[in-house]
Amino acid sequence: MAPVLTIRNLRKAYGETVILHDVNIEIEEGDFLVLVGPSGCGKSTLLNCIAGLEPITGGSVAIGGREMTKAPPKDRDIAMVFQSYALYPTMTVAKNITFGMKVRGVDSATQKRKLEEVARQLQISQLLDRKPGQLSGGQRQRVAMGRALVREPKLFLFDEPLSNLDAKLRVEMRTEIKRLHQDLGASMVYVTHDQIEAMTLATKIVVMKGGVIQQIGAPSEIYNRPANMFVADFMGSPAMNLIPATVENGQVAIAREGDEPILIDLPGGASLPRDVVLGLRPEDIVEPGARSGAHVVPARCKVEVVEPAGADTYVVSRLGGAAVTARLSAETQARAGQPLDVAFDLGKASFFEPQTGARLN
């Protein structure tokens, strides 16, 4: 079966300004692809290019195995949910949802059946006669999704659909979108700047920066083996600790202010250059004795800040000149200004080249 979406060597430029450089993406039926990156990384532009709302400068786009590079949006068999919901303000909810079908000349009996079906699915049946202005943010969001669902497209496109909702509703709708994806088995492309949304929703993540794809992979791969320091820093909260270190005689040395450096045996005898940046997730700095193995090394660190976060407590120390956060249990005895015994688990450690930021191991 042909992939649902194939993007080859896509390039997008406005005059001299290049927005997207050589983008290559492929997704299979049922994939949930999340495009994630900071503001201005080109992710929304890329989505508009997939939708056909922006012409592309070079390369090709195919949807469902059919060449679509020059096709207008209506011929691409897509549906789109926008950040601002983009509901037609003068139409009722029912008219908003059926507008596309009306334009395509679907007979009114089918329109009615599909409308009822989708309204039931999204629990908006009681809202069908209202105007968008009379709805809450969450309800508008549902209507916008309903408008996309009735289309039954090959590919759903979501442009930061949750960013206008408040925090609680956002988490609810996130779960709802995930459930929808599971129930429909539909293929989706989803744009967000929120890395938690990306991690929770995606089957496949594309991390972008400055119009260049940094890494494509499953969420666990992106999280555990970031391709470079940008991805390492962007994905995960609190962010991955990036600690300048030196490698000598098969040992990693992390400098400490007013103390002996911490020396850790390199796992797996990897060969590394002398200067590296050690990438360590906050949950890989643990209480001594919590984990065992050759790659777990105890060390005593001076605590700078203690941040209780309910289930966990984040403890900030300073190593190699960088702030280092450990995710410890809420029962930790850490006190600001006091030394604390912790253990470094290098089992999942990443090493990066300090200049280019590229992954070394």
Place this chain on the structure above:
Amino acid sequence: MSDLSGYTPERTDWGRFALRWGLFVILGLFALWYLAPLFVMLTTSVKTLEEIRTGSLIALPREITFEPWAKAWSQACSGITCEGLRPYFFNSILLAVPSVAISTVIGALNGYVIAQWRFRGADTIFALLLFGCFIPFQVVLLPMAKMLGLLGLAGTIPGLMLVHVVYGIGFTTLFFRNFYVTIPADLLKAAKVDGAGFLRIFVSIFLPLSVPIVVVSIIWQFTQIWNDFLFGVSFSSAGSQPVTVALNNIVNSTTGVKEYNVDMAAAIIAALPTLLVYVVAGKYFIRGLTAGSVKG
């Protein structure tokens, strides 16, 4: 921040009272000042000539007569014909209604294209149209006369219509463009994804949103075209003159006694439609504003 609990208002209740009433008195005086001419026109128009000659300008009429109104409407002489304002009033309606409609529709389409379907040079075209708003009437008189001559429309109502439509497009485009740029681009994108085309999107989505700005455009264009004198006097001939030109001719006809009451009645008749548009459309305008405030 300083503690506000010990704050006492410096202005006493009496001071606030005096300030408010002072304001009312001043505003009232201004209102009287502006209404005075209308008062004089109205009272004079229902006085007999005899009373005008003997009484005071601002006195109330001793006995009310509507004869001057009837005369202004159907008998007053302008130049050599004595048909009153009536034929010219209908000329003006025949001229203003289509001109307002055409220039509003063109302005709406222009604004829609310039604001929502961005194309190369859209800003330049908008700037040029905007520039058209600042060209004084007098500058275009000669070129326009030449144009109308070439088109064979000189001295006709359609010719005058063309002049007003062309002159109005700059303003109506400006209104609609500025209204449509406030509509988020996502709305157009959503409609495109839904499969709607250029005109469908305009008719189904943008026009229903446009009630307030359509009313603004109608008020503006109707007032401009109805009240216009210069184009009317320059580009019309005996049968096609608008009401403003006729009014001028009636007032300036110097045959016999000067009938101030008829002049006043004629002036009020000529001004009534614009007043009516303000009263009727103004209400829709407010209603349109509240209906249009629904955000997408």
